[in-house]
Amino acid sequence: MFIDLDHFKAINDTLGHHVGDQLLKEVARRLAGVVRKDDTLSRLGGDEFVIVLEGLRTPEDASHIAQKILQTLGYPYVIEGHELHSAGSVGIALYPNDGEDGATLMRHADTAMYAAKSSGRKNYQFFSAEMNSRAVERLRLESALRRAAESGELRLFWQPRVEIGTGLVTGAEALLRWRHPDQGVIGPDRFMRVAEETGLVVPIGDWALNAACQQAKAWAGLADVRIPVAVNISAREFGPSLIDSVTRALGDAGLDASMLEIEVTEATLMRNPEASRAILGRLSEMGVHIVVDNFGTGYASMHSLRRFSVSAIKIDRSLVAGLAASPEDRVVVKAIIEMARSLGVTAIASGVENEEQLALLAEMGCRAYAGHHFLPAMPAPELERQLLPDSNVHTLSSRRVS
Numbered sequence: 078m079f080i081d082l083d084h085f086k087a088i089n090d091t092l093g094h095h096v097g098d099q100l101l102k103e104v105a106r107r108l109a110g111v112v113r114k115d116d117t118l119s120r121l122g123g124d125e126f127v128i129v130l131e132g133l134r135t136p137e138d139a140s141h142i143a144q145k146i147l148q149t150l151g152y153p154y155v156i157e158g159h160e161l162h163s164a165g166s167v168g169i170a171l172y173p174n175d176g177e178d179g180a181t182l183m184r185h186a187d188t189a190m191y192a193a194k195s196s197g198r199k200n201y202q203f204f205s206a207e208m209n210s211r212a213v214e215r216l217r218l219e220s221a222l223r224r225a226a227e228s229g230e231l232r233l234f235w236q237p238r239v240e241i242g243t244g245l246v247t248g249a250e251a252l253l254r255w256r257h258p259d260q261g262v263i264g265p266d267r268f269m270r271v272a273e274e275t276g277l278v279v280p281i282g283d284w285a286l287n288a289a290c291q292q293a294k295a296w297a298g299l300a301d302v303r304i305p306v307a308v309n310i311s312a313r314e315f316g317p318s319l320i321d322s323v324t325r326a327l328g329d330a331g332l333d334a335s336m337l338e339i340e341v342t343e344a345t346l347m348r349n350p351e352a353s354r355a356i357l358g359r360l361s362e363m364g365v366h367i368v369v370d371n372f373g374t375g376y377a378s379m380h381s382l383r384r385f386s387v388s389a390i391k392i393d394r395s396l397v398a399g400l401a402a403s404p405e406d407r408v409v410v411k412a413i414i415e416m417a418r419s420l421g422v423t424a425i426a427s428g429v430e431n432e433e434q435l436a437l438l439a440e441m442g443c444r445a446y447a448g449h450h451f452l453p454a455m456p457a458p459e460l461e462r463q464l465l466p467d468s469n470v471h472t473l474s475s476r477r478v479s
């Protein structure tokens with residue numbers, strides 16, 4: 078059994094290593110109380126533990142012990158006056174089916190543990206050949222993504238934002254795509270999770286921010302063309318260093334800050350509201366516009382939004398998709414639009430696919446939308462041909478990631 082604690086790093090970083098050490102000792106004590114006297118319990122390092130169970134008759138015996146482990150780790154910990162919660166994820170590999178030597182069993186149990194984390198944490202998973210195949214594929218994806226970031230295979234596609242009523246394009250959102258040499262264009266749903274887990278999202282995000290600013294500057298070179306660009310910032314990128322990244326990107330492009338919009342999900346903002354407020358305040362002082370993405374998923378409120386320097390909120394596409402069929406979704410969307418109006422911010426509907434949705438949004442007073450009903454996301458040259466047929470502007474959206 079390979080056991081990894083959930084959220085241990087956050088506890089260690091926030092409360093200090095001495096609290097983390099005490100937590101590890103308590104975890105070890107609880108695990109020792111679960112295993113049998115002939116079993117072997119060890120800590121590999123960090124928050125990773127391994128248990129060797131001998132003489133099991135059936136896989137169900139391992140399931141029973143795993144359930145007891147999860148139960149004992151799930152109880153709160155009280156350490157130096159702090160009530161802590163750090164459950165575990167358990168991966169199980171069985172001899173001889175999953176490996177005939179210790180190294181193979183360890184590797185396969187580790188793979189199973191990551192599968193347990195991916196399926197929601199606080200659970201256990203047995204190793205399977207299919208799981209190993211997925212792990213190998215993930216490793217290949219990570220390796221290929223690293224090459225993509227270094228060799229210029231990443232691209233920005235652009236989703237225009239349209240003003241309801243006038244039909245004017247009021248901005249464009251930068252959407253990341255990977256032009257894979259064998260598989261063609263790949264959307265972020267295929268690779269962003271790996272990018273987040275490996276830390277590649279930071280250099281990729283820096284590249285996207287710089288490329289978007291360069292594109293906005295190129296568009297600004299056209300007579301009478303003003304297209305602010307919006308860039309999504311992941312939770313891992315959202316921190317004090319974001320101020321420096323934005324400052325550098327604007328400076329390198331020679332772009333006015335008012336032409337840049339930073340999009341952050343409401344879940345990211347509410348993770349640490351005070352820190353978020355400070356970061357957004359600095360960006361707003363620079364002249365950058367702040368947009369709250371995926372709004373309506375249940376994290377933020379009118380009270381919390383008032384504390385942030387927000388220019389616009391984007392109504393989550395799942396709510397827009399349900400407008401025609403769901404009275405509940407219509408009530409929620411209307412409430413969001415009215416809340417935005419009361420706060421003096423723009424409500425933008427995401428993922429508008431048809432005329433019926435657009436008509437309902439217009440009736441509710443929504444001011445802007447984006448989605449396939451107007452235009453799908455596309456490379457900058459194609460967007461220019463659609464919107465500016467006489468333009469020969471040079472685009473820089475395929476610059477290399479440093």
